[in-house]
Amino acid sequence: xxxxxxxxxxxxxxxxxxxxxxxxxxxxxxxxxxxxxxxxxxxxxxxxxxxxxxxxxxxxxxxxxxxxxxxxxxxxxxxxxxxx
Amino acid sequence: xxxxxxxxxxxxxxxxxxxxxxxxxxxxxxxxxxxxxxxxxxxxxxxxxxxxxxxxxxxxxxxxxxxxxxxxxxxxxxxxxxxxxxxxxxxxxxxxxxxxxxxxxxxxxxxxxxxxxxxxxxxxxxxxxxxxxxxxxxxxxxxxxxxxxxxxxxxxxxxxxxxxxxxxxxxxxxxxxxxxxxxxxxxxxxxxxxxxxxxxxxxxxxxxxxxxxxxxxxxxxxxxxxxxxxxxxxxxxxxxxxxxxxxxxxxxxxxxxxxxxxxxxxxxxxxxxxxxxxxxxxxxxxxxxxxxxxxxxxxxxxxxxxxxxxxxxxxxxxxxxxxxxxxxxxxxxxxxxxxxxxxxxxxxxxxxxxxxxxxxxxxxxxxxxxxxxxxxxxxx
Numbered sequence: 001x002x003x004x005x006x007x008x009x010x011x012x013x014x015x016x017x018x019x020x021x022x023x024x025x026x027x028x029x030x031x032x033x034x035x036x037x038x039x040x041x042x043x044x045x046x047x048x049x050x051x052x053x054x055x056x057x058x059x060x061x062x063x064x065x066x067x068x069x070x071x072x073x074x075x076x077x078x079x080x081x082x083x084x
Numbered sequence: 085x086x087x088x089x090x091x092x093x094x095x096x097x098x099x100x101x102x103x104x105x106x107x108x109x110x111x112x113x114x115x116x117x118x119x120x121x122x123x124x125x126x127x128x129x130x131x132x133x134x135x136x137x138x139x140x141x142x143x144x145x146x147x148x149x150x151x152x153x154x155x156x157x158x159x160x161x162x163x164x165x166x167x168x169x170x171x172x173x174x175x176x177x178x179x180x181x182x183x184x185x186x187x188x189x190x191x192x193x194x195x196x197x198x199x200x201x202x203x204x205x206x207x208x209x210x211x212x213x214x215x216x217x218x219x220x221x222x223x224x225x226x227x228x229x230x231x232x233x234x235x236x237x238x239x240x241x242x243x244x245x246x247x248x249x250x251x252x253x254x255x256x257x258x259x260x261x262x263x264x265x266x267x268x269x270x271x272x273x274x275x276x277x278x279x280x281x282x283x284x285x286x287x288x289x290x291x292x293x294x295x296x297x298x299x300x301x302x303x304x305x306x307x308x309x310x311x312x313x314x315x316x317x318x319x320x321x322x323x324x325x326x327x328x329x330x331x332x333x334x335x336x337x338x339x340x341x342x343x344x345x346x347x348x349x350x351x352x353x354x355x356x357x358x359x360x361x362x363x364x365x366x367x368x369x370x371x372x373x374x375x376x377x378x379x380x381x382x383x384x385x386x387x388x389x390x391x392x393x394x395x396x397x398x399x400x401x402x403x404x405x406x407x408x409x410x411x412x413x414x415x416x417x418x419x420x421x422x423x424x425x426x427x428x429x430x431x432x433x434x435x436x437x438x439x440x441x442x443x444x445x446x447x448x449x450x451x452x453x454x455x456x457x458x459x460x461x462x463x464x
Contacts, residue, residue: 010309010322011116012147015131030127032119041311044116 004053005045005079006060007033007069014044017065024059026052037071037079045071086409086445090281091230091258091387091436095410097284100339105286108335114328116308126331133338134321140345141260141275142268143293150292150324151334155257156182157302158276158292161324162253163187163224165300166273171221174198174250176208176236177424178229181417183255187224196220199424203378205237209244216244222251222273227265228258231421231434232376233360233387235263242270251296257281258387260291261344262353267293282352282438283344285337288330299323347439356386356437363388363435363446370450372457376425376432389432395460397431400453404433407452411435 008014011030018028026048033045048056053070060066071079087095108129113122115130134146143149152158159182167173169191175183177199187193196215200208216223223245227238238254245252251273256265261282267275273296279289301316305326310317317323344352364377372392378384391397401413414431415422422428435449 009319010147010307010317011127012131012134012321013319015127016146019131019135030124040313042116042308043310 002050003073004048004050004056004082005031005033005037005071005073006048006056006067007038007071008044008046008067011044014046017046017060017067020059020063020065021046021048021052021056024055026056026059028056034079037069037081086448088435088437088441088445088449089410089412090438090441091416091434092412093280093287094282094284094438094440096438096440097336098339098343100343101284101286101336104339105332105336108332112331112335114308115331117306117328126329129331129335129338130329133334133341136338136341136345137291137293140341140349141265141291141293144268147320148294150294150321151329152276152290152292152324153288153330154280154290155255155276155278156290158274158290159183159224159253159255160186161292161300161302162274162276163222164190164302165296165298166222166251166253167193168221169193172196172219174212174215174220174223176212176225178232178234178236178421179224179226179418180230180255180257180421181419182257183224183226184420194219197420202232202376202425203234203383205235205383209237209240212241213244216248216250220250222253224253224255226255226257227263228385228387229418229421230258230387231416231418231427231432232389232425233258233385233436234378235259235383235385239266239270242272246271258385261340262349262356262386264349267295271295279333279337279340283337284340284438286333289333289337291337292324294320294324301326303327352439353386355439356441357381357384359437359441359443359446360384360386360388362443363449366446366450370454370457372460373453376427386437388435389427390435391427391430391432392457392460395457397433400433400456403456404449404452409449409452411449 021028029047033043112126115127134149172194198212256277260277275293279285303326307322397413
């Protein structure tokens with residue numbers, strides 16, 4: 001299943017992000033960000049379903065929490081950045 | 085035991101607090117350090133505590149709620165962030181050593197001290213306004229004197245600081261949980277508080293509410309973020325939370341804050357003030373006792389100091405202790421406050437309340453105090 005990862009600078013930021021999304025009914029799962037996509041070491045990500053991305057971005061923009069980096073999962077298990 | 089020393093540590097806790105601590109010890113691991121359920125449960129608890137503190141103290145962004153070991157830890161971070169060698173700092177004459185010692189440790193800091201007679205907030209504010217001159221780079225004030233329960237007019241001081249663009253650090257050690265602490269309304273640079281007093285959490289917990297965008301680290305170490313870099317993260321709360329958190333303590337603190345939110349700060353304060361007022365009236369019938377209290381309780385929190393004319397305050401404290409009454413005697417780590425009030429030579433006996441005290445506790449104190457004084461050779 002295809003999903004998106006919103007990369008967050010810290011666990012607490014990821015929790016804030018997930019909290020905002022859950023409040024509007026978007027299921028958001030916090031996880032440690034894959035090593036392959038975080039150059040500076042450990043980080044956290046918020047995982048959301050493919051269908052929720054545009055709504056999630058809109059909600060986050062509204063609360064001034066626009067993500068810096070979003071990745072999409074590929075069938076081979078890799079990730080591709082979709083937003084700079 | 086009649087416990088009247090909550091200004092040091094509240095001993096009677098809501099039952100949810102020890103339960104939360106005990107449960108966390110065997111169910112929660114290191115937050116942010118793993119993806120497994122015990123780590124995530126710890127992470128959820130920390131976040132819930134930041135959110136609850138944010139609700140209680142008006143902090144919109146939970147990232148700005150930083151966990152500390154106690155108020156002193158938070159005050160050290162705040163002071164070392166804002167005060168540099170050679171700076172001039174304005175404080176009140178009622179500060180604790182947790183403020184004055186970190187300031188004294190910074191080279192060539194000039195202290196300006198705003199003061200007033202006890203329980204005269206208008207005079208304090210007047211002196212404060214006069215001393216808040218352009219060379220003052222930082223203001224540090226306690227919200228409530230830990231010795232006398234004197235409520236300092238922090239909201240008005242904060243307004244002056246905003247007007248003159250001077251950063252403000254508030255020591256909310258005696259007010260958090262029983263007086264409104266309005267972080268965003270005050271526009272404070274930092275507000276530091278313990279978790280183990282009016283918030284009813286365990287010892288070893290504290291909170292630092294952080295404004296601004298630069299923060300000096302006291303500790304460096306692992307944070308579970310940007311691990312490949314050797315510099316500490318530049319974002320909160322990670323920058324100020326190196327090492328494994330006191331997760332079980334924070335779980336207890338969350339339960340304590342939830343108790344305060346449920347009961348309400350206003351009700352807790354009203355209860356403590358009622359007890360303080362009752363105790364003051366009862367004390368007036370003891371001829372050898374001098375009570376330091378605000379007229380009509382207007383500027384008084386649930387902390388009260390007294391002294392007897394011919395019995396040393398430490399002897400009173402020790403004798404009350406033998407009789408199962410816990411109070412605190414001496415200088416209460418606040419020699420500046422005693423100097424300001426003229427009690428530096430004698431010290432005082434301090435009585436302090438929590439939400440769990442009753443009028444019967446006051447009656448018992450009065451009864452035992454009367455006995456102690458009867459057996460003493462007092463002069464008044």
